[in-house]
Amino acid sequence: MANDKCTTPTRNSKIKVEENGRVAVFTNEENSKFKVIEIDGCLITAGVRADYMVSKGKSVSVIVELKGKDISHACDQLFATVEHDAVKEIINPQVGFLIICRRFPRFDTFVAKAKTRSARQYKAGFHVICNKGEFDIDRVAAIDGPY
Template identity: 55%
Template sequence: MSNSCTKRVSHSKVKVEENKRKAVFRNPNNVDYDVTTIDGCLVKEGIRSDFMVSEVGKISVLIELKGKDVAHACDQLLATVKRDNVRDLMEKRIGFLVICRKLPRFDTFVAKAKQKCAKELKAGFHVVCDKGEFDIEQVASINGKL
């Protein structure tokens, strides 16, 4: 963890937030988590997601905090995972999380993103509204229920 965009924490609840959206990861054993700011810090140009939260040595979750453009959020997450400087910081197991204001009525792009992540990356892909408290294992799980 030698980069200025990453902060190591061991709080019982690890939180990222932006524009009234937030994701909280439960950490009951207070193990080390790395919280990386991607948008505007690790990646300053091009399409990218907002944050990456990693349980050190286990799992990384890429997070996009969005208003309502869930299709664009899917694109941002899938573009971010391909970046070398992000991959260098990722743990072996990964997951994807979109926190949005409102779920889309037709979620074909979400279904396609879930399939692509499961097939190509063996990763879970989840979209939830407003905010949530999560178990990082469930987010990374393909069949994880949030």
């Protein structure tokens, strides 16, 4: 079971995770049950790990990394997190990966490889957005998402 001190349940219409000026907001117009799980430094305290996981009910989870510009490291963090035993216990069947970064080069081989791995291995969306965004969690988990 997830460590309760790392999990914040919410039914807010907008669920926000932020760090160092990077912001991801998940819309929740139906006021469904969501959970925000703090991964970095709470659920996982050592090794490579992402910042947050946002989960909608028992259906969808999105692993979020809020990053400056080291996109290749962010890709590693997302995949290390989804494979971690503490996360495997609580992640929902449908998953998505989201990086919010300061700047993102037009073509990045790490991201191209990560998108392919995500689609093949997890049937999941893998998206990189600059600075901030507002998202539907189901679209983030979709391979052709997030908009």
